[in-house]
Amino acid sequence: GLVRNAFVADKQTIQDADSATPQQKERAGTVFDKWIKVVDDNLAHLNTPLGGTITADKLIKELRRAYNDQGGIKPGDDLPEVADMLEVRFQNRQNKEREASESERNARVTEHYEENVGAAVLEKVQDLEFLASVLPQVHAAFQAPDLPQKFKDLAEPLIIQAVAEEKGFDEISSEVQRVAKTADPKPKLGVYAAKFFTMAQAAARTASDQAIAPVAAPAKDAATLAQEFLDSREIYKIAADAMPKQDRIAFSAALRKVRIIKQLLTPDEVPEHEVVVAAWKGDRNLQDDVRSEKENNRDVAPDLLEAMRRKAAEANDFFKRFVAPQFLSTLAPPIVKVHAKPSQSLLAPKGFRAFQTDQFVHVAQNEDTSIIVHEVGHYVENNLPPEAWMDIRDLINKRHADAGGGGKADTGDSIFTRDEGRFKGDYPATGKYTSRAYADEGSTEMTSMTLEYLSDPGKINTMIDKDPQQAAIIIRALNPDAYNAVPELVNFAKYLPNPTRRRARGGAPPPME
Numbered sequence: 001g002l003v004r005n006a007f008v009a010d011k012q013t014i015q016d017a018d019s020a021t022p023q024q025k026e027r028a029g030t031v032f033d034k035w036i037k038v039v040d041d042n043l044a045h046l047n048t049p050l051g052g053t054i055t056a057d058k059l060i061k062e063l064r065r066a067y068n069d070q071g072g073i074k075p076g077d078d079l080p081e082v083a084d085m086l087e088v089r090f091q092n093r094q095n096k097e098r099e100a101s102e103s104e105r106n107a108r109v110t111e112h113y114e115e116n117v118g119a120a121v122l123e124k125v126q127d128l129e130f131l132a133s134v135l136p137q138v139h140a141a142f143q144a145p146d147l148p149q150k151f152k153d154l155a156e157p158l159i160i161q162a163v164a165e166e167k168g169f170d171e172i173s174s175e176v177q178r179v180a181k182t183a184d185p186k187p188k189l190g191v192y193a194a195k196f197f198t199m200a201q202a203a204a205r206t207a208s209d210q211a212i213a214p215v216a217a218p219a220k221d222a223a224t225l226a227q228e229f230l231d232s233r234e235i236y237k238i239a240a241d242a243m244p245k246q247d248r249i250a251f252s253a254a255l256r257k258v259r260i261i262k263q264l265l266t267p268d269e270v271p272e273h274e275v276v277v278a279a280w281k282g283d284r285n286l287q288d289d290v291r292s293e294k295e296n297n298r299d300v301a302p303d304l305l306e307a308m309r310r311k312a313a314e315a316n317d318f319f320k321r322f323v324a325p326q327f328l329s330t331l332a333p334p335i336v337k338v339h340a341k342p343s344q345s346l347l348a349p350k351g352f353r354a355f356q357t358d359q360f361v362h363v364a365q366n367e368d369t370s371i372i373v374h375e376v377g378h379y380v381e382n383n384l385p386p387e388a389w390m391d392i393r394d395l396i397n398k399r400h401a402d403a404g405g406g407g408k409a410d411t412g413d414s415i416f417t418r419d420e421g422r423f424k425g426d427y428p429a430t431g432k433y434t435s436r437a438y439a440d441e442g443s444t445e446m447t448s449m450t451l452e453y454l455s456d457p458g459k460i461n462t463m464i465d466k467d468p469q470q471a472a473i474i475i476r477a478l479n480p481d482a483y484n485a486v487p488e489l490v491n492f493a494k495y496l497p498n499p500t501r502r503r504a505r506g507g508a509p510p511p512m513e
Contacts, residue, residue, distance in 0.1 A: 073421035073437035085442025091222035113208035120204035251468035254488040278325035286316035295340040315372040370456040377448035388477035394497035399425025429467035450474040
């Protein structure tokens with residue numbers, strides 16, 4: 001009951017906040033309503049004859065599951081508008097850029113402080129007026145009007161020596177306290193010395209903070225940027241007619257000439273030219289941070305965790321070979337959380353279903369490598385530049401329109417996804433789940449499903465042969481240089497959004513205004 005009351009209060013606080021945007025208020029309402037329903041359902045269960053107890057662990061898991069599904073669209077719900085999804089994407093991008101800028105600024109403040117704190121403390125010691133103002137307790141305790149001078153005489157030589165030896169603040173403070181206690185029979189002087197240094201240190205930190213310019217607010221809000229992007233984007237229509245069989249066969253053949261596809265199809269073949277292997281930010285890897293997540297108070301067995309770490313390494317190798325180096329180097333690898341539960345399947349309908357949220361991917365203890373790739377694919381897609389994301393969106397929207405369109409979400413196509421709304425349309429290689437609909441920033445399953453198939457030796461040919469259009473859009477989004485290096489692919493430009501865009505967009509998104 002207390003948890004429920006807290007959720008209700010927090011929801012109201014956000015919705016009443018003047019600083020919250022309409023989108024933030026709506027999202028808060030959606031999330032808190034789902035959480036409140038989870039609590040209500042558990043309370044109702046407690047009131048039944050067989051209710052028993054609800055553990056905190058069970059409640060937290062249900063709340064987490066509800067949160068992870070916050071962007072999901074149900075069958076019959078209104079489908080999200082592109083402008084709204086773009087606004088959230090631009091807002092998320094602005095938030096990430098501001099966070100990075102704040103982190104960089106804090107590092108500069110710390111550097112400035114560390115370079116100047118010794119001099120700043122020395123300056124304060126030499127300022128007897130400052131001493132008298134910050135140490136009134138010294139006068140009261142010792143009734144010595146000349147004590148600031150005595151304090152100065154005691155501290156200044158130590159500080160000069162410490163600054164010369166580039167000692168840190170803690171060393172200076174400790175040394176002054178030691179000498180103070182030795183030099184004066186009253187140990188309180190050491191306490192006041194420590195207080196003085198703390199205040200002098202704070203003054204130095206404030207001075208450093210004021211010396212470094214603050215991070216400026218964005219020149220334009222996310223809604224304006226989203227609309228300007230839509231207004232400026234040159235719309236190229238994907239060919240209205242269905243792709244003839246001969247074009248599909250030729251398109252597939254051309255895709256097999258793309259360097260990264262050739263490597264996947266014939267991994268033992270030596271490349272004709274030296275290949276630059278991409279690296280995640282900081283030269284880290286997926287397998288570097290694989291964590292066990294308890295289920296029913298049980299950890300993942302060590303041998304299973306080690307097996308999952310090997311699969312994470314295989315997924316890591318796929319991304320380092322597939323994604324453009326300029327782009328992958330801007331992303332820190334997500335953290336892989338392995339849950340102590342088998343994966344969901346027809347034989348285990350209550351098994352664990354993999355998902356991704358923020359910088360984490362969650363997988364079952366027996367998940368395949370391709371599913372790790374799938375979940376990491378969500379993380380990669382969420383960081384794509386707007387142009388690449390719009391290419392994906394254009395194909396989903398076209399197939400939705402070709403299948404009859406409409407503003408309501410269609411029904412999922414399996415027993416596990418029938419309650420999950422989707423855009424209409426057929427996806428001959430990866431199936432209808434590919435067009436699952438999400439609100440908020442408009443995440444899709446198209447990138448993840450495509451990468452899942454391309455990373456699986458048993459499915460890569462299905463992906464390329466049955467739906468070269470979908471495969472091409474994802475390949476071009478993640479490694480445009482590799483895609484554009486095959487001249488024959490120009491012949492199929494009419495089947496892609498923005499067919500004339502050939503800029504090597506594989507780097508980080510351009511800076512925000």
